Amino acid sequence: MMNKNKKVLAINSLPAHGNAGLKMVMHALGTKVIPVPSLMLTGIGSIKNIKKYEIPFESMLKNTLELAGNLDEEIILYVGYLGSANQIQVIKESIQEFKEIISQVVIDPVCGDHGRAYVAEDIIENWGELIGMSDLCLPNITEIALINKQIHNFNLNETTRYINSFTKSYPNTALIVTSLEEDDELINKLIIRDQTFESRHRKLSKNFGGSGDAFASYLIDFYYYQSKPLNIAMSEAGEAVKNAIAYTIKNNEPFLMLP
Numbered sequence: 001m002m003n004k005n006k007k008v009l010a011i012n013s014l015p016a017h018g019n020a021g022l023k024m025v026m027h028a029l030g031t032k033v034i035p036v037p038s039l040m041l042t043g044i045g046s047i048k049n050i051k052k053y054e055i056p057f058e059s060m061l062k063n064t065l066e067l068a069g070n071l072d073e074e075i076i077l078y079v080g081y082l083g084s085a086n087q088i089q090v091i092k093e094s095i096q097e098f099k100e101i102i103s104q105v106v107i108d109p110v111c112g113d114h115g116r117a118y119v120a121e122d123i124i125e126n127w128g129e130l131i132g133m134s135d136l137c138l139p140n141i142t143e144i145a146l147i148n149k150q151i152h153n154f155n156l157n158e159t160t161r162y163i164n165s166f167t168k169s170y171p172n173t174a175l176i177v178t179s180l181e182e183d184d185e186l187i188n189k190l191i192i193r194d195q196t197f198e199s200r201h202r203k204l205s206k207n208f209g210g211s212g213d214a215f216a217s218y219l220i221d222f223y224y225y226q227s228k229p230l231n232i233a234m235s236e237a238g239e240a241v242k243n244a245i246a247y248t249i250k251n252n253e254p255f256l257m258l259p
Contacts, residue, residue, distance in 0.1 A: 005071070005072055005073050005074060006032075006073070006074045006075075006076065006103075006224070006225070007032060007033070007034050007068065007073045007074070007075055007076070008025075008029055008032050008033050008034065008075075008076045008078050008220055008224075009033075009034045009036060009064065009065070009068065009075045009076070009077050009078070010022060010025045010026075010029075010033050010034065010035055010036065010078045010080070011036050011037075011038050011061070011077075011078065011079045011080065011082070011087075011091065012025060012035075012037070012038060012078075012079075012080035012081050012213065013037065013038055013039055013040070013041055013080070013081040013083070014035070014037040014039075014040050014041070015040075015041045015042070015043050015044045015050075016040075016041065016042050016043060017042060017043035017044065017047055017050075017255075018043050018044030018046070018047055018209060018210070018255045019044070019208075019209075019210045019255040019256045019257065019258075020044045020209045020210030020213055020256070021037075021044075021080065021081055021210070021213055022035045022037060023210070024210045024213035024214045024217055024256070024258070025078070025080075025213060025216075025217045027217075027258050028214060028217035028218055028221060028258060029217050029220065029221055032221075032225065034064060034068065034073075034075075036057075036060055036061050036064055037055055037057075037060075038055075038057060038080075038081060038082045038083045038087055039052055039053065039054055039055065039057075039081075039082075039083035040052070040053045040055060041053070044209045044210065044255070045118065045209065046209050052083070054083065057083070057087055057090060058090045061090060061091070061094055062090075062094060062097070065094055065097075065098040065101070065102075066098075068098075068101055069098065069100070069101050073101065074101060074103050075098070075101050075102045075103065076102075076103065076104045076105075076106065076220065076224055077091075077095065077102050077104070077105045077106065078106045078108070078216065078220060079091060079105075079106070079107050079108065079130065080108045080110055080212075080213060080216065081110040081119075082110070082119075082123060084120070084122075084123065085120070085122035085123045085125070085126045088123070088126040088127065088129065088130050089126070091130060092129060092130055092133065095133055104135045104136070104224065105133055105134040105135050105136075106134065106135065106136045106137075106138070106216065106220060107127075107130060107131055107134040107136070107137045107138065108137075108138040108139070108212060108213075108216050109127040109130075109131060109137065109138075109139050109143050109147060110143070110212070111123060111124045111127065111143050111146055111147070112124075112140075112142040112143055112146050112151075113140055113142050113143075114142060115142055115145075115151070115154040116142070117142075117146055117151070124146050124147060127147050128147055128148075128169070128170075131147070131170050131173060132170055132172075132173070134170075134173050135173065135174065136173065136174045136175075136176070136230075137170065137173050137174070137175050137176070138176050138178055138212070138215070138216055138219070139166075139175075139177065139178070140177065140178050140179050140212070141156070141159055141162060141163075141177060141179075141180060142154070144162045144163060144165075144166045144177065145162050147166070148162065148165050148166055148169060150162055150165065156181075159180065163175070163177060163189070163191065167191055174190070174191070174192040174230065175190070175191045175192070176188055176189065176190050176191075176219075176234055177189040177191075178212060178215060179211075179212075181203065182200075184202065184203050185200045185201065185202060185203055186200070186201050186202075186203050186238070186242075187199070187200050187201075188201075188215075188234050188235075188237075188238050190230060190231050190234050192230065197231035197234070199231070199234050199235035199238050199239075201238045201239060201241075201242045202242065204242065204245050204246060204249060205249065206245065206248075206249055207245070208245060208248060208255060208256035209255070209256065210255070210256040211241050211244075211245065211256060214240070214241050214244060214256065214258060215237050215238065215240075215241045216237075218236070218237035218240045218241065219233050219234060219237040222236050222237055243259065244256060244257065244258050244259060247259045
């Protein structure tokens, strides 16, 4: 049973312009969040000419976890966008070192979409070791193929094969495959203990960066804080993101806005 002093230590990017990464997490989860930036950027990836800035990641993460222990906080460790493969090693070490206070590990292995990678190859190669230590993993289908080295001749008609291969590689991790497309719907698919659940959501006319970060944040809130079954939390998180996209379109905003 988790104690009432439960916090989400969120590792993700922190952009200045645009809404993604830790900006989404902190908006959705508020003061439940202990933010640890993986890197800082002047803007999200869809903005031209952005610059990236490194931070002393290892020192910040480990000291933050030390303080969490001193404060008797129970940690849900959520990992999103990372700036280097070395950060994966640091996170793995930290999970072992602070296992007495880390009760759950949630991984969103951000590395690609639409059949292509957008992070360095060594990050992709190292994600698997961290996923193997996680309780819940939230990749899209491109990320599944990248991490399992099946991206060559990527084919959306082989989604089932990619997912089956992934679940065999990580049998102890609950898997939610995000944003599968079918006609005018987006599908999130949960595979846990040989059971499969789906949630379907109407696809809107636009998509925005940061929607995956928002989905993960809402999911964490619904599942870990509101104690909803994981399949229900997945469905409600998907609807919350759809509503956020509709709200953004209605207000003619260039970046995803959470109501």
